[in-house]
Amino acid sequence: MNTQLSPQERERLYSLIREKLDLGGAECPEEINHTTIVRELPGVDSMKLLRLLGAVxxxxxxxxxxxxxxxxxxxxxxxxxxxxxxxxxxxxxIPSVGGRP
Structure with a gap:
């Protein structure tokens, strides 16, 4: 299983996270990366997390x-x-072999 996004998709995900969690300002002290703990980002609550996952x-x-x-x-x-x-x-x-399910 491929468990990685392309660099462009990863940047799109990071941008979506910043947008949906309202992290565009100075209140986000660190850059978003793959090790960022989502629930520890400033202002994150369960509703924002749900909205983020819906947007994803x-x-x-x-x-x-x-x-x-x-x-x-x-x-x-x-x-x-x-x-x-x-x-x-x-x-x-993936189609089945011989046309059978």
Whole structure:
């Protein structure tokens, strides 16, 4: 399973995180990266996290599921969830041999 985003997708994810968690100003002392602990970012609460994950689903065209909320600790966890969703979708799309399901 590919558990990494391309550099462009990763930057898009970081931008989405800054936007949805309102981290554009000086109150965010660190740059977002894969080791950033999402719940420790300034002002993050459960509703903002839900909105972020919903935006990730729309922006990356994936289905993370409700369990994603408890699985996300770091930004890397969000990346893994995106890649896992893509893998699940791809596995369902592979045609069967001989035309049988």
């Amino acid at each position: 689903e729309l922006g990356f065209q994936v289905n993370l599921g409700f369990e994603a909320v408890v699985q996300v600790r770091t930004v890397r966890d969000i990346e893994r969830l995106i890649c896992a969703s893509r893998e699940q979708y791809a596995a369902r799309r």
